[in-house]
Amino acid sequence: MITEPRTLPGFMELLPNEQILFEQMKQKIEKVYQKFGFLPLDTPVLELSEVLLAKAGGETEKQIYRFEKGDTDIAMRFDLTVPLAKYVAKNYGNLSFPFRRYQIGKVYRGERAQKGRFREFYQCDIDVIGDGELSIVNDAEIPSVIYQLMKELGFDDFTIRINNRKILNGLFESINQKENATDILRIIDKIDKIGADATEEELQKLGLEQKAINQIMSFISINGTTNEKLEKLQKLNIENDSFKIGLEELIEVVKYIRIFGVPDTNFKVDLTIARGLDYYTGTVYETFLNDYRELGSVCSGGRYENLAEYYTDKKLPGVGISIGLTRLFYKLNELNLIKANKYSMADVLIIPMTQEMEKPIELASQLRSLGISTEVYLNDKKLKAKMKYADKLKIPYVIVIGEDEITSGTVKVKNMETGEEKQSKLIAEEIIDKLK
C-alpha cells in the first residue's frame, strides 16, 4: 500500500538548490558569531514541561508542542532563551563568566499555519551573560556583531535601531503612568505600523489625559541625528532616576558603538522601540532592511536584568539578539535578495566517457585534496544526460574524460556558464587555475 508522501504544513522543506542557499546563510551567521569568540551551545529539543514552562504563559503556552511519554510530561522548546536560562543555572559552577554563547537550532510553535509562518524554524541567537553584573560596553558590542552579520549576508542599506527601556519606563513614571506602562509600550511599539493619529487614539482609549498623551507624543517624535536626539532627550529635563540612568546608558552605548566601528549610517536611536513587554530592561535593538521595511525587524534583542530567575537565586544579567532564520530566508528568497557564493555543492563534475575509471577518480581525489568539491558521474548514461545533470545542479565546471583524453593525458574543462572549453594537461593545479 502506498502512503502519500506529505510534509506537515508550516514545516519548511527545501529543494537542493534552495537548501544550498539556506546553508550558506546559516553558515555566514555562525562564522560571524565565532569570529567574536562566542561559544557554541546545543541543548535538547525536548525538555521537561515543568522546566520549560516555568516562566511561560498565555499565548506562548497555547502554541507549545507538549505530550506525555510514559510518565514524563515533555515539551518541545519554543525558543533558545529558556533552554539557555536552564543551562546556565544548571551549570553555573562550571561556566566562566561573562558566558558568551551562540546557539543555532530549531524551535517549535504550533501557530496557525499560513504563508510565510513556520511551526518549525531556526533561531540564531547570541547572548552574553554576566555573573551578578555585566558592563554596558557589551550592549555596544552586540550592534557591531549585527553590523558584521548584515555585511556578511550582503546587505549595506540597513539600520540597527536602538533604544533603552529605562528611558521609556522613566518617562511613564514621570507622568504617573507607571501602571499603564505595559499598555503604553504596546501601543507606541506599533507606531510605525499604525501611524501617529491611531497611536494617540489608542492612548486616549487607555484613559490617558491629553497632557500625558502630548508628552508621550512629543517624546516619541524627537528627531534629528543621533547626537541631536540625545541632546533633546537631555533637554527634556525629566526628573526621574530611571529616565536618567537609561539616558546615560544610551549615551554610553552610542559612544561605544562608534568605537566598535559601526558607522552612523547603519544605526540610529529610535525612541519608539520597546520589544518584548516584560522581558527587556535596558538597551533594545531592532534591525531593518531600509528598502524592505515590510519584512519587519530581521534581528532583534536587548538587555535583561535576570536571565534565570525561575531556576536560580543567582542574578544573571545578559544581553543578546536573535535571528529568525527560517522566516528571513523564506522572505529574502521570495524577494530574490539572497546573495550566494555558490549555487551548487560540487565545484566540478567529472564525466567519464569510458569504462576506465582510474583517471577520472584520481583527478577527483587530487581536486578534493586541494579543497575543490568534486563529484564523479558514476552512472552509465549518454553524455547529453550527464551534461543536463550538471546543468540542473548548477555545477559550474565540467570535465569530460574520454578515450582521447586518456591517451593524450589532457582534459577539457568546460565552464558551464559561458560554454567556454579549454584543453589542458591532466594536472589538478592547472585546472584550479582555470577555476579561479
Added chain:
Amino acid sequence: MITEPRTLPGFMELLPNEQILFEQMKQKIEKVYQKFGFLPLDTPVLELSEVLLAKAGGETEKQIYRFEKGDTDIAMRFDLTVPLAKYVAKNYGNLSFPFRRYQIGKVYRGERAQKGRFREFYQCDIDVIGDGELSIVNDAEIPSVIYQLMKELGFDDFTIRINNRKILNGLFESINQKENATDILRIIDKIDKIGADATEEELQKLGLEQKAINQIMSFISINGTTNEKLEKLQKLNIENDSFKIGLEELIEVVKYIRIFGVPDTNFKVDLTIARGLDYYTGTVYETFLNDYRELGSVCSGGRYENLAEYYTDKKLPGVGISIGLTRLFYKLNELNLIKANKYSMADVLIIPMTQEMEKPIELASQLRSLGISTEVYLNDKKLKAKMKYADKLKIPYVIVIGEDEITSGTVKVKNMETGEEKQSKLIAEEIIDKLK
C-alpha cells in the same frame, strides 16, 4: 518559586569545551560529505505519524515519540532514512538522479535510558539514490568517503568491512535454508561477539542439520587476504544465481575501492556482516577502530533495492551510510580519543586594562578581518580574574593593553600554553605571525 533546572535523561548537553570538540567532529564529517559533492538536506523533525510510520513496526514503533496536536497525529523522526524516502518520493519530479544527499540532524528514540545510550542523537548520513538503476561503482565510492572521513577524524588504524547480502542469501538458498535466512543472518551477524561455538549452537537450536551448519561455518571462516577470500568464494562453486551475482558485485566493488584509493590495510571482506535484517539487499559496510572494537561499528550502511516503496511506485535503488555521532562522540570523549584542531572558540583574548577601549577594539576588528577569532574582555575585573578566564576557556593567546601599551603603540602577546611573552608593535600582521 524556583524550578530545579534539569535536563531529560538520555539527552546530551555538553559544557562549552566539550561542545567545541563536538562541533569540530560534526564539521569535519560535513566537510568530507561536501567535498564529494553531496547535496545538503534538512527535513522536519516532526512528520505525520501516518507518513513516518508507513513502514515501521515492532521495536522501532514502541520507541517513537508520538502525540496529537489538535486533530493531527504527529511523530518525531527516528532516523534520517524514512524522511529521505518521503522527500525523494514527494519531490521526484524536481530532483536530478542520481540524487546524492547528506543530512546531519537529530533523531529521537525513546529507548530505556542508560549510560552511553541517547534518546536524542545526531545521525550523519549520505545516500546516493538512482532512478530505476544505480551503478555498482557507487558502492565502491562510499568506502572511499568513509576512508576520508576516518582520516579527517584523526584515525589511521581502522577497517572498513565489506560484504554482499546476495552472497549470504545465495548460500542459504543453496542449502535450502531460504526460509531461515533472516534467523541465520541474525545469528552469524553476532559471531564476533559470541564466538564460533555459540554460533554453531544457535544454528542447531534453529533446527539446522549438521551438514548445513558445516557449510555455513566453513563459509564464514573463509580467511586470507581480500584476493584470497574472493578466490576461495569462487572455488566454493555454489550453483546459485544470487550467490554468483553477489560475488560478481563484491569483486567489482573491491576493484573499484582500490581505484578510489582506499588502501588494502583499511578495508577487508568480512563474510559475517549482514547489517539490518530486511533492509539491505547488496553491498553492506561496517567500520571498526581496530584498537577499540568494543565501540562496535562507527559507520555502517549498504545497498538497498528500493528506498521509497511505501510512498511511490518508482523503483529507487540506493546506497548509503550513517554515523551515530552523539554516541560516537560520547565514547571517543570517554576514551580521550578526540583529536581537535582547537580547544577554544576564540584564538585571542584582548584584555584592556584601562577605560580606553579604542585600541583594543580596533585591534580586535583587525584580527577578525584576518580570520582570527577574537574576543575583547569587556568587563571590569582585576587582571588576575581576566587571565583566569582566558585559562579556563583555553584561549591560546592573550594580549594585554594597558597605559604603557597605548602610549608606546606596542602590545604584549602571551602564549598561554608556554607562558612566553613577546612585545611587538600594535600591528595585526605581526601578531598573526606569532599566532602561526
